[in-house]
Each structure stands twice: as C-alpha cells, then as structure tokens.
Ligand SMILES: Cc1cc2nc3c(=O)[nH]c(=O)nc-3n(C[C@H](O)[C@H](O)[C@H](O)COP(=O)(O)OP(=O)(O)OC[C@H]3O[C@@H](n4cnc5c(N)ncnc54)[C@H](O)[C@@H]3O)c2cc1C
C-alpha cells in the first residue's frame with residue numbers, strides 16, 4: 482500500500498516536471514550585490530528562486546582573488562560609509578571585524594621628489610567636498626571644481642595664485658582623482674549637478690583578509706561551510722540571452738540561456754549592468770523594452786576603473802599609508818612618448834589591506850580600456866618604470882615584481898564597465914535611474930520583469946551597498962506584506 486502510494490506520487494511528480502519544466506516563483510538574472518540580495522531575501526521568505534549567473538563565480542563586480550600573502554580585490558574594495566549600509570550591517574551582525582583604512586596619502590612627483598603633502602591633502606579634501614555640495618549649475622564637475630578651487634586659493638594661498646605651473650599640475654592630478662571615483666574619462670564629462678549622496682561614517686572600511694567575497698557568503702548562508710538556502714537554486718556559467726514576458730496576467734516569464742536551457746517563472750529580476758543592457762537589451766527582451774527605459778539606457782553612462790596589482794617577494798614600501806599618489810610635473814608629461822601616454826593617467830599605488838606584499842595601481846576612463854588590451858609584459862614593465870620614477874628616490878633598489886593581476890571590467894562581456902556616473906545629460910534626464918529601475922507590468926498591473934543593480938539606485942549608485950539596496954527594493958516589491 483505505502484509503496485504504491487509513493488510510486489504514484491513519484492509518477493505524478495515526474496509527469497508534473499515534464500509538463501512544467503523548472504518553474505520558479507522568481508528568476509534572478511545576475512548574481513552580484515543586487516542579485517544575491519534579492520535572491521536570498523526571496524528564498525528566505527519561502528519563494529522558489531533560481532539565480533542565473535553568466536560568469537563562473539558569484540559576486541559580479543566584487544571579485545576577491547587569492548594573491549600575494551592573502552587576498553586582493555579586482556573590483557570593489559571598500560564599504561563606502563557605514564550608516565544605513567546593508568553591507569556594513571551584514572559584517573557587524575556576523576562579528577566580522579572590518580578595518581577603517583584612512584585615506585591618508587603621500588604625494589610623489591615625477592622627478593622623484595616628495596610633494597607638499599599637507600598642502601595637497603588640504604586642496605584635495607577641499608575639492609572632494611565641492612563634489613558633494615548641491616549645485617544647480619549646469620556645469621561639468623571639472624569646471625565647477627576648478628572655479629571653487631581658484632576662489633579657495635585666492636583666499637587661503639594667495640602666493641599660489643600666480644603660479645600657473647602649480648595650478649595646472651594640481652588640476653591635472655585632481656582630474657585623475659575624480660576619474661578614479663567616477664570611472665569617467667575626464668572630469669569635464671561628469672555633471673556637477675548630481676543626486677549622488679555618500680552614506681555617513683567612515684568611507685573606506687575594508688574587509689581586509691576576509692575579502693569582500695565574505696559579504697556574499699554571509700548573504701548566501703555559506704560562510705564557514707553554512708548550508709545555504711534550500712529554496713535557492715544557483716546556476717553558474719548560464720548567460721541569459723532572452724527574456725520573453727507575458728502581457729496577460731496568466732502566462733509565465735520565459736528565460737532562455739545561451740546554451741539553450743529554458744526556465745520559467747512568475748517574475749524575473751534583471752540585475753545586469755548598464756553596460757550589458759546597452760549592448761544587449763534589443764535582443765534580450767521580448768516584447769522590446771518601453772521607450773522610457775531605452776532612453777535611460779541610451780543617455781546614462783557607465784565608466785571604467787581598472788586596477789593593476791603587482792606582487793613582490795616582500796613589501797618594500799611603507800605599509801602604514803593607504804595611498805602613494807603620483808603628481809606629474811608638466812615638463813615630465815611633455816617628455817613621455819605618445820605610446821606611453823597611459824602611464825601619465827595612473828593615479829598612484831595603494832596598499833591592499835588583505836595582502837601585505839602587493840601594490841595596486843589605479844587607472845580609469847579610455848586609458849583604462851586601452852590598458853586592458855596591452856600585453857601583460859608591457860603593463861608590468863611600464864608600471865615598474867612608473868613606480869621607480871616616482872618612488873625610486875625614497876625607496877632605493879625597488880625589486881622586480883613576482884607576479885601581476887589586473888582587472889578588465891570593460892572587456893568583460895558581462896560587465897562592460899565598472900560603474901555608472903552622472904554625465905552632462907543627467908540634468909536633462911533627472912529620472913533616468915528611476916526609469917531604468919521601473920518594473921514591466923502585465924495587464925493586471927503585476928510586476929513581471931523587475932530591474933535592480935547599482936545603476937538603478939537614484940542616490941547611492943556606483944557602490945556595492947547601493948546595489949544591494951536595489952536588490953532589497955525589488956524583492957520587497959514582490960513581498961509587499963512582509964516586514965523583512
Ligand atoms: C574596479 C572597481 C572598484 C570598485 N570599488 C568599489 C568600492 O570600493 N566600494 C563600493 O561600494 N563599490 C565599488 N565598486 C562598485 C561596485 O562593485 C558595484 O557598484 C556593484 O558591485 C554592482 O553590483 P550589481 O549587482 O549592480 O552588478 P554586478 O556586480 O555587475 O552584478 C551583475 C551580474 O550579472 C551578471 N550578468 C551579466 N550579464 C548576464 C547575462 N546575460 N546573464 C546572466 N548573468 C549576467 C554578471 O556576470 C554579474 O555577476 C567598484 C567597482 C569596480 C569595477
């Protein structure tokens with residue numbers, strides 16, 4: 482009797498599976514900060530969730546890699562702000578000690594001399610603050626900061642006012658800092674008017690030897706060999722090629738992968754980057770995306786910021802400082818060959834907190850894209866020349882590196898950039914991020930295809946915490962009555 486009932490159940494289940502292959506409540510496309518946040522909230526709430534990730538790993542633009550005597554971050558490195566940060570809170574709740582890496586830097590000049598640290602630090606801090614002052618001026622960030630900077634030195638350092646060399650060198654340096662923050666090619670491409678807001682508290686909290694990957698292990702309940710979430714299926718190496726969504730209220734959303742696998746669900750949350758949407762949206766959605774969304778995809782910008790990480794037998798630099806910044810003298814820039822121009826666009830070298838014998842060099846914008854295409858051997862040789870040029874006077878006999886790793890966020894077909902910034906068109910399309918994040922509804926008004934990801938966060942875009950908030954936002958859209 483029991484045996485036959487069990488058989489019946491198995492047969493019925495088998496039938497059911499054949500009829501409705503792999504149907505889920507929600508499919509999450511992309512398992513970065515936004516996707517993993519959304520998927521885990523829904524799974525914990527009892528929904529059957531499938532996460533489809535194109536790459537062979539979870540994390541997206543967070544990529545912790547073992548290197549040197551510990552871990553380095555090819556993507557996101559810091560928790561920017563601790564107040565109301567889902568990321569910081571996750572670390573605290575799980576007793577993971579994060580470390581505050583003060584943004585203290587030492588300025589080196591291209592002739593190997595040390596810059597005037599206190600002066601440059603004060604000026605950088607001043608310019609940085611200007612980037613967060615609300616303005617309605619239709620200016621680029623470059624024009625806006627330059628104007629404020631000139632007013633500032635007039636009052637505070639009148640002796641510098643007439644020194645065109647100093648002013649040009651500093652503004653060139655400041656432009657690079659902005660490009661590293663924004664991923665932009667030039668600070669004249671960035672809008673001074675922006676809704677972006679920093680979270681309060683320390684801006685450079687580091688996961689150090691735990692690695693940023695820990696955030697994902699905690700979300701997924703796999704930290705310390707945790708069992709994960711039973712309702713959550715994850716498929717890596719599964720690039721989604723098509724999302725067919727119903728306008729009527731009955732049908733399911735059909736998600737097709739490049740390998741031909743097809744999955745269905747009531748809802749789909751798309752978390753791919755703006756860069757991926759720019760490249761793929763026309764082929765990816767059926768029916769096509771509405772005009773408000775395609776306009777947002779068109780008008781918004783995703784920038785590039787890349788890291789070159791060198792490994793040495795042992796550290797030869799001062800591990801106490803966060804950043805060794807490189808301030809070019811105009812005459813030295815003029816002397817760099819056209820081919821090597823890119824080395825003048827490297828902001829400096831920083832100390833990763835998760836690996837003591839590695840140094841990270843920072844590049845951005847068009848130069849960052851170009852460096853991605855250079856052979857390893859050239860990148861190593863030229864970046865070593867650069868380190869010796871700037872730091873060789875203070876640190877004699879800088880040794881050869883024993884290894885190199887670098888990011889390629891633009892070449893990567895599943896990111897096509899590092900993070901979004903507000904370009905000069907932003908004031909003309911002030912609601913573009915909201916439009917990008919708006920769900921596609923069926924005829925009954927039910928959200929069927931939802932959108933999350935860094936770019937859809939109107940005020941905290943370009944960060945891991947901001948991306949996570951959008952995953953939470955979209956999960957809550959599907960769990961309206963819960964209080965998670
Ligand atoms: C070099 C660098 C440094 C950074 N530094 C910081 C920092 O210090 N602090 C900070 O807060 N933020 C930083 N950021 C930004 C931060 O990493 C991102 O804002 C955030 O990780 C984005 O998360 P997301 O979920 O929106 O997108 P992603 O992490 O890009 O996740 C989207 C996922 O979708 C997948 N995908 C794409 N296409 C498909 C497809 N067709 N099918 C299936 N899956 C697909 C991708 O592989 C990816 O895993 C940095 C970023 C970079 C690149």
Ligand SMILES: *[C@@H]1O[C@H](CO)[C@@H](O)[C@H](O)[C@H]1NC(C)=O
Nearest residue numbers: 597598599600601638640641
């Ligand atoms: C640094 O710059 C300030 C302001 O111009 C100046 O007062 C100070 O003497 C400088 N310090 C050094 C070491 O040159």
Ligand SMILES: *[C@@H]1O[C@H](CO)[C@@H](O)[C@H](O)[C@H]1NC(C)=O
Nearest residue numbers: 640641644645646647648650
């Ligand atoms: C102007 O600034 C440059 C670069 O900082 C410096 O080398 C030079 O001595 C300054 N000139 C004067 C006249 O102060």
Ligand SMILES: *[C@@H]1O[C@H](CO)[C@@H](O)[C@H](O)[C@H]1NC(C)=O
Nearest residue numbers: 592812813814815816817818
């Ligand atoms: C410029 O470069 C040439 C050759 O690369 C070198 O000989 C010369 O000393 C350099 N000049 C300066 C000012 O660095």
